[in-house]
Amino acid sequence: MKDLGWLQKQVGEKKYLVSRHANQRMRERDLLIQYVLQAIAEGHVLETQTKKGDKKLLLEGRDDKGIPFYVVVALSEPLPIIVTVCRFDEEVWQDVEGVKKRRRS
Numbered sequence: 001m002k003d004l005g006w007l008q009k010q011v012g013e014k015k016y017l018v019s020r021h022a023n024q025r026m027r028e029r030d031l032l033i034q035y036v037l038q039a040i041a042e043g044h045v046l047e048t049q050t051k052k053g054d055k056k057l058l059l060e061g062r063d064d065k066g067i068p069f070y071v072v073v074a075l076s077e078p079l080p081i082i083v084t085v086c087r088f089d090e091e092v093w094q095d096v097e098g099v100k101k102r103r104r105s
Contacts, residue, residue, distance in 0.1 A: 002055060002075040004043050010080050011040050018082045022071075025085045035063050036071050036085055046070055046100055056083065060100055068100065 010016055018033070026033065039061025047058040055075045062068050072083040094101055 002077075002080075004045060004057065007057065007073060007075060007080050008041060008043060011037060016080045016082060019084070022082045022084050029069065029085060029087055031063055031069055031085050035061055035069070036082060039069075039071050040073065047102065070100070 022036075025031075026036065039059045042059075042061065044060045045057055046060050049056040049058070057073050057075065058070050059073065060068060060070050067087070069085060069087050071085050074081040074083050088100060
């Protein structure tokens, strides 16, 4: 079963892909791949999204300045794909007891 443990194992073995979109967003948002990989290794899952059999994890990370971000990873076969990397938008996310949670509309 593809889950966080599977993702961490794949990434630890350097068996993953980074989408063009994610590469572009990392450049725009001044985030290095090492921060993204660290976020995956630490495994702080914000959300699990499942749609039509596809599963994605949203994981929280921090850059070298301590600024939080999140990474979206598709748990796809044969390799997981880093789909995008985002900074938190305070209109969408809120801190609840030190944990980022999506605001309900």
